Amino acid sequence: MLYEGTLRSIVDFYIDSLDYNGIPVSQILRTSDTSEILNQLSSLILDGLVTLTFSTVFLNPHIKAFPDLEPQEQIKKLMSESLDGICAYPTAKCLKEFKKASKYRGKPYSRRLFLGEPQFEPVYFDLTILEKYLNDPRYVVQNDDYSGSIHSMDEYDKELGEGFFLDTFGLAYNNQHERFVIVYLRYLNDLTPDQQKYWKLFETKEDCYQNIDYLKNTLGHWADNxxxxxxxxxxxxxxxxxxxxxxxxxxxxxxxxxxxxxxxxxxxxxxxxxxxxxxxxxxxxxxxxxxxxxxxxxxxxxxxxxxxxxxxxxxxxxxxxxxxxxxxxxxxxxxxxxxxxxxxxxxxxxxxxxxxxxxxxxxxxxxxxxxxxxxxxxxxxxxxxxxxxxxxxxxxxxxxxxxxxxxxxxxxxx
Structure with a gap:
C-alpha cells in the first residue's frame, strides 16, 4: 500500500493510546519531509483511510469529539493551519482492513468508539433504563434537572459482582417533547462488557434530539439558560x-x-x-x-x-x-x-x-x-x-x- 509507513504509524499510535487518541501531525513530520507528509496525508484522506481533527474546531484535537469535516475541508485546513494543532486518526475502513476491531466485540459502545465514531456522539435510551438504578438502594442516582450521574455504593460492589460508574447522563427529547436519556459514547465506553450489553437493550429507535445546554455543560461551557x-x-x-x-x-x-x-x-x-x-x-x-x-x-x-x-x-x-x-x-x-x-x-x-x-x-x-x-x-x-x-x-x-x-x-x- 502506498504511504503504508505513515498509515502504520497513525494506526499504531491510535491502538496504543489510552483514550482513542490521534497522533499529532507534527510528530509524523519527524520521519520525513514536510511537503511529502502533507501530500501523503491528503491522499490518505481522499482514500477514506485517515481523518484529521483541528484545534481550531475543538480545543483538544487529541480526541475526536465531533463528526469529521468533509475531506476537502480537512485538506484545506491541513495546508493552511499550524500543524501543532492537528491530529491524524485511522478511519473505520482502515481499522477493519487492519483487522483491529475484533477485541471489542463484547463491548458494543467501545467498539463504536474504536471504529472512529465521535467521543460526543449521542446515544439515546428509553427512560426505563433508569428503573434498575432508581429502585435499588445500592446505587446512587444524582439528578440535576437536565443532567445526572449514577454510581454503585462502594460497600455493595462485591455483592453486585462489579462496580458501576456512569460519570454523566442527560435528558433528551423526541418530537413530542417526551423525555429520554442521553449518554455520550465516551462515557458508555467506561462501562464493563455486561453493563454495555444491558444498556444496549434500552436504546430507543425514536428520533431524538439532545439538549444543547447539557452538551455545553459537559464541554465545560456555561449553559445559555x-x-x-x-x-x-x-x-x-x-x-x-x-x-x-x-x-x-x-x-x-x-x-x-x-x-x-x-x-x-x-x-x-x-x-x-x-x-x-x-x-x-x-x-x-x-x-x-x-x-x-x-x-x-x-x-x-x-x-x-x-x-x-x-x-x-x-x-x-x-x-x-x-x-x-x-x-x-x-x-x-x-x-x-x-x-x-x-x-x-x-x-x-x-x-x-x-x-x-x-x-x-x-x-x-x-x-x-x-x-x-x-x-x-x-x-x-x-x-x-x-x-x-x-x-x-x-x-x-x-x-x-x-x-x-x-x-x-x-x-x-x-
Missing amino acids: VSIFIAFIEELYVINKMCELIGKPSLFKEDFKRNRPKDFGVFLRPTLNNYNNFVHVLDKMMSDNINKDFFKNDILLTEEIKRKDGKIETRQRGTISLLEEWITNNFRPRDPEPTKQLFSTLRKVRKERQKPAHAVEKDNFDKRYHIMQNELIEESYTAVRTIRLILANHPKVQGYSVPDWLYKGQIRLY
Whole structure:
C-alpha cells in the first residue's frame, strides 16, 4: 500500500493510546519531509483511510469529539493551519482492513468508539433504563434537572459482582417533547462488557434530539439558560430581598437557595408517587411557606366565624386569603388577569396536594405525569414571578436589580 509507513504509524499510535487518541501531525513530520507528509496525508484522506481533527474546531484535537469535516475541508485546513494543532486518526475502513476491531466485540459502545465514531456522539435510551438504578438502594442516582450521574455504593460492589460508574447522563427529547436519556459514547465506553450489553437493550429507535445546554455543560461551557426550578427558587430569594428593602418581614419563611428540597425537580420516573411528592413539596414552598408576619398591621390575620350554636369563633386566616387581600388592597393593575391567575394557581397546587391525603392511590407509571408536572411548575413559576413584579412597583425597590438571566427570561423547562 502506498504511504503504508505513515498509515502504520497513525494506526499504531491510535491502538496504543489510552483514550482513542490521534497522533499529532507534527510528530509524523519527524520521519520525513514536510511537503511529502502533507501530500501523503491528503491522499490518505481522499482514500477514506485517515481523518484529521483541528484545534481550531475543538480545543483538544487529541480526541475526536465531533463528526469529521468533509475531506476537502480537512485538506484545506491541513495546508493552511499550524500543524501543532492537528491530529491524524485511522478511519473505520482502515481499522477493519487492519483487522483491529475484533477485541471489542463484547463491548458494543467501545467498539463504536474504536471504529472512529465521535467521543460526543449521542446515544439515546428509553427512560426505563433508569428503573434498575432508581429502585435499588445500592446505587446512587444524582439528578440535576437536565443532567445526572449514577454510581454503585462502594460497600455493595462485591455483592453486585462489579462496580458501576456512569460519570454523566442527560435528558433528551423526541418530537413530542417526551423525555429520554442521553449518554455520550465516551462515557458508555467506561462501562464493563455486561453493563454495555444491558444498556444496549434500552436504546430507543425514536428520533431524538439532545439538549444543547447539557452538551455545553459537559464541554465545560456555561449553559445559555437556567432551569425553571432554579429560577423558581431565585424568585423566592428576590421577593424576600425586596421585602427587606420595603422594610417588611420576608414574604416567604424560607427561600431554599441553600437547601433545595429533594423532590423539587424533574422526576426521572413518571409515576403517580413521584408526582404526588412533587406537588407536596411545591405547596410547602408556596402557600405553606408564606410568612404571616408580613401582613401584620396591614390586614387582620384572623376572622370571626359564627358556629351552628350561635357562638362566635375566632380562626386564623389561611395564607392564600391573606396574600389575596393584601395584594388587592395595595396593587391596582391595568390588567387584573395575572393576579387572578396567581391565586388560581396557589389554590390549584393546594387542591392537588390534598388529593392523596383523602384517598389511598396505587402507584403507576405513566408519561402523562411528566406533562402534569410540566404544566404545574410553569404555572407556579409564573405565580411567584407575578408576586415579584408586583413588589417591583414599590418606590423603595426601584433601584434593585435582579439577575440578568432572570430579567431576560433565560429560563427553560428541561
